Amino acid sequence: MKNCEYQQIDPRALSVSPSSAQQNHTEKKVQRSRRKWEVFPGKNKFFCDGRVILARHSGVLPLTLGLIVVTCGLFFAFDCPFLVEHLTVFIPVIGGVLFLFVVISLLRTSFTDPGILPRATPDEAADIEKQIDTSGSSTYRPPPRTKEILINQQVVKLKYCFTCKMFRPPRTSHCSLCDNCVERFDHHCPWVGNCVGKRNYRFFYSFIISLSFLTSFIFGCVVTHITLRSQEGKSLIQAVQESPASVVELVICFFSIWSVLGLSGFHTYLVASNLTTNEDIKGSWSSKRCTEESGNPYSYNNIITNCCVTLCGPMPPSLIDRRGFLSVVEATPAAAAAAASASEMELPPFPAKNEANMCTRSTKSVLERMVHSFDSRGLCPPGAPKTTPLGVEVSSMATPSAGCSCQPGVAPCPPFSRSSKRRDSLHSSNPAFRLASPSPSLSRTTLILGDAHDIGFIPLP
Amino acid sequence: MAETHSLQDLQQPAASSKVFVQRDYGSGTISKFQTKFPSELESRIDKQQFEETIQTLNNLYAEAEKLGGKSYLEGCLACLTAYTVFLCMETHYEKVLKKISRYIKDQNEKIYAPRGLLLTDPIERGLRVVEITIFEDRNIGSGR
Numbered sequence: 001m002k003n004c005e006y007q008q009i010d011p012r013a014l015s016v017s018p019s020s021a022q023q024n025h026t027e028k029k030v031q032r033s034r035r036k037w038e039v040f041p042g043k044n045k046f047f048c049d050g051r052v053i054l055a056r057h058s059g060v061l062p063l064t065l066g067l068i069v070v071t072c073g074l075f076f077a078f079d080c081p082f083l084v085e086h087l088t089v090f091i092p093v094i095g096g097v098l099f100l101f102v103v104i105s106l107l108r109t110s111f112t113d114p115g116i117l118p119r120a121t122p123d124e125a126a127d128i129e130k131q132i133d134t135s136g137s138s139t140y141r142p143p144p145r146t147k148e149i150l151i152n153q154q155v156v157k158l159k160y161c162f163t164c165k166m167f168r169p170p171r172t173s174h175c176s177l178c179d180n181c182v183e184r185f186d187h188h189c190p191w192v193g194n195c196v197g198k199r200n201y202r203f204f205y206s207f208i209i210s211l212s213f214l215t216s217f218i219f220g221c222v223v224t225h226i227t228l229r230s231q232e233g234k235s236l237i238q239a240v241q242e243s244p245a246s247v248v249e250l251v252i253c254f255f256s257i258w259s260v261l262g263l264s265g266f267h268t269y270l271v272a273s274n275l276t277t278n279e280d281i282k283g284s285w286s287s288k289r290c291t292e293e294s295g296n297p298y299s300y301n302n303i304i305t306n307c308c309v310t311l312c313g314p315m316p317p318s319l320i321d322r323r324g325f326l327s328v329v330e331a332t333p334a335a336a337a338a339a340a341s342a343s344e345m346e347l348p349p350f351p352a353k354n355e356a357n358m359c360t361r362s363t364k365s366v367l368e369r370m371v372h373s374f375d376s377r378g379l380c381p382p383g384a385p386k387t388t389p390l391g392v393e394v395s396s397m398a399t400p401s402a403g404c405s406c407q408p409g410v411a412p413c414p415p416f417s418r419s420s421k422r423r424d425s426l427h428s429s430n431p432a433f434r435l436a437s438p439s440p441s442l443s444r445t446t447l448i449l450g451d452a453h454d455i456g457f458i459p460l461p
Numbered sequence: 462m463a464e465t466h467s468l469q470d471l472q473q474p475a476a477s478s479k480v481f482v483q484r485d486y487g488s489g490t491i492s493k494f495q496t497k498f499p500s501e502l503e504s505r506i507d508k509q510q511f512e513e514t515i516q517t518l519n520n521l522y523a524e525a526e527k528l529g530g531k532s533y534l535e536g537c538l539a540c541l542t543a544y545t546v547f548l549c550m551e552t553h554y555e556k557v558l559k560k561i562s563r564y565i566k567d568q569n570e571k572i573y574a575p576r577g578l579l580l581t582d583p584i585e586r587g588l589r590v591v592e593i594t595i596f597e598d599r600n601i602g603s604g605r
Contacts, residue, residue, distance in 0.1 A: 104543040118587040123479045149486050156486075166589060170486055184490070202536075203544060298489055305528075312536025314526055315552045319587040 037322040041119060042180040050322035052111045055178050059190030061110055068106070068211075071252050072099045075218050078245040079225045086228055091221060098214040105207035106192065113318040114197030115183035117164065117172060125165035132160075152297040171298070173278055183316075186270075187277040196277075199318065202311045205267055212257070212264045219253040222246045274299040274306040482515065482591040492522035494583070494591050501595060505576050514568055514580070515591065521564065525557035558584060 037050035080092040145160030158167045173185035184198035196204045229239035285296040485495040498508045581592040
């Protein structure tokens with residue numbers, strides 16, 4: 001499993017980080033404050049100091065761009081002169097406008113934040129854990145993490161995202177390629193090198209529509225060109241020999257048209273019924289699955305309204321605040337901790353902005369191991385057994401009566417942050433998380449101890 | 462208990478806990494927060510005052526996401542200019558978000574800070590929750 005490499009983060013980093021932090025502290029004092037995109041936990045690449053966002057694996061975006069530029073280049077170079085002479089000057093003008101529209105839409109789709117939801121802060125995650133655990137603490141296994149809500153009198157299930165540590169809003173899905181929850185997730189498009197979600201769906205739609213027009217236009221013009229050439233007393237073969245580039249364009253356009261036109265038609269249907277590709281594929285609202293009278297709860301039951309809402313609705317803001325600055329309190333320790341932890345364990349060659357990702361992944365691996373290895377024992381809810389390695393340090397801070405550092409409802413994150421204050425910074429992609437979790441956790445311990453014995457816990461030796 | 466309390470004093474100038482007001486998805490995916498009054502705030506603030514704050518926030522978000530002539534015009538204009546117009550113009554949503562920030566700051570100064578509470582702008586939490594930080598008074602007994 002990919003997460004194995006992050007298991008050793010805690011014990012060794014604990015012992016080393018104090019000294020190395022002291023060494024680095026003075027150097028790092030003069031370090032510039034970092035922007036939030038540098039510690040973004042998802043698998044994304046950022047350019048222009050956070051202005052431009054792209055998926056880590058940009059897929060075949062260069063190929064898409066290359067195909068479009070090459071085809072249009074050939075068109076303008078070889079077909080347009082003939083057509084301008086024989087038909088009208090508007091042909092390259094229309095071609096140029098369409099080309100610009102296609103390229104701009106493509107770049108906007110690729111470089112726009114699709115509607116990424118920032119991950120829950122540790123306090124939020126702890127609060128949610130507490131709510132889940134208080135409702136299902138007596139079950140044998142951790143309760144299936146779903147929550148049912150009513151939307152427009154229809155039952156919708158919200159799933160809990162283990163990576164982002166929150167209940168996903170409706171229509172949100174977690175993209176495994178980008179490792180982010182994306183609002184109104186449509187699909188991850190490799191041609192565009194990004195997810196398609198709430199914020200860039202309109203750009204994507206305008207890209208495929210304009211691309212359909214462009215390919216149809218070029219196809220039509222090239223066919224006209226060859227036809228006109230062959231009408232001037234030459235055979236078709238001769239006409240083609242005179243303009244070989246046209247054949248290349250014909251082939252590209254012919255194969256593109258099928259796929260692009262098909263895709264445009266499909267997405268037009270989706271827009272008109274206010275569906276996402278994700279929902280359509282899963283058949284979430286299909287009449288076969290829903291027995292009683294139900295359908296898409298998000299649809300306005302009017303094609304024009306649905307289209308307007310999806311394509312011309314208000315442009316939601318980016319929720320991840322890429323260019324905001326991390327507060328100085330976190331920036332300095334973050335660098336120190338990053339230096340310490342980077343030297344201590346084998347890291348894949350990720351850039352520095354993945355330290356937060358490491359902590360999130362280690363928490364995730366801990367949670368996953370909870371689920372897998374302790375499902376047969378109705379013991380403390382997730383979080384308790386794993387505090388035992390850290391328990392030595394933890395229990396020295398807690399009162400002696402807190403024999404079990406088991407804190408139902410408090411996720412593994414507080415133990416991490418308690419044992420190493422420098423770890424606090426790694427949790428936050430949010431400057432407001434400045435109030436260290438020790439105090440709430442400790443205060444909660446005193447509250448919860450009374451209930452702990454009901455659940456059953458392993459006392460520390 | 463006493464040891465815990467003094468440890469808290471050594472580590473933190475002011476102990477605090479957080480309450481999260483979650484989203485209300487009853488009307489779909491629009492930004493709306495639950496107006497249910499959290500029990501932790503019972504001793505700190507009026508139920509009505511709190512509900513009024515949340516309701517005003519909900520109304521402001523509804524204004525930002527309102528579908529109407531103006532937003533459609535903005536959308537169509539953007540589409541025609543291949544969305545380059547957003548590079549120079551601020552969207553209606555962003556303008557309302559600024560209004561919301563000012564409102565929250567105002568509420569904090571006038572109503573919440575005097576009661577030892579702090580509202581965090583939901584946009585800083587990805588519009589997931591309204592985070593309310595409760596500052597414990599050291600002079601009062603153990604933490605809640």
